[in-house]
Amino acid sequence: QQQVKQSPQSLIVQKGGISIINCAYENTAFDYFPWYQQFPGKGPALLIAIRPDVSEKKEGRFTISFNKSAKQFSLHIMDSQPGDSATYFCAASKGGATNKLIFGTGTLLAVQP
């Protein structure tokens, strides 16, 4: 119940295309869902996050879609660029005073020029 399942494991997209990464969870106590981007040798960087009372959140080329009933959320990267090539992690945390992030297994995105 503590897991967050992420797919696909790897993704190749052409420049200008849309990258889509999916995550699913079981624990309905999760109330915060961030996405992180990590380049090799660097720490994860917070991209965008959503709460379950919102079905979609957009920041620039990045959009989170959230389906509470299906317990799924996804990251869409519009107009993907080679500079977006990185590993993406979804995560979730449970409500309350323990800001413990449960991470998905990660998606390695390669955007081809």
Added chain:
Amino acid sequence: DTEVTQTPKHLVMGMTNKKSLKCEQHMGHRAMYWYKQKAKKPPELMFVYSYEKLSINESVPSRFSPECPNSSLLNLHLHALQPEDSALYLCASSQGQWSGYEQYFGPGTRLTVT
């Protein structure tokens, strides 16, 4: 400014050495975290400090000893490590320990145990 700094960037140590990792943030955050990340895996939580007090220890072996000298600094003391402890050690901070507070990560310390 959402910067978390970590030193050193790289560390090589023998199994009998004692070393320390340092983390600093000046965002006024009151929660700080240590994570361990192995290659091609997600970060795994090790410790959480809230208001300079240890609030979560994820059953980490005692050869890892955290310390929070003040609200801006977090240390991780290492002693008698094993080769399997080689990993990227990440520090993070957030405004508070409540769910939903954004966690900002540092660049990490790449640790190699020989």
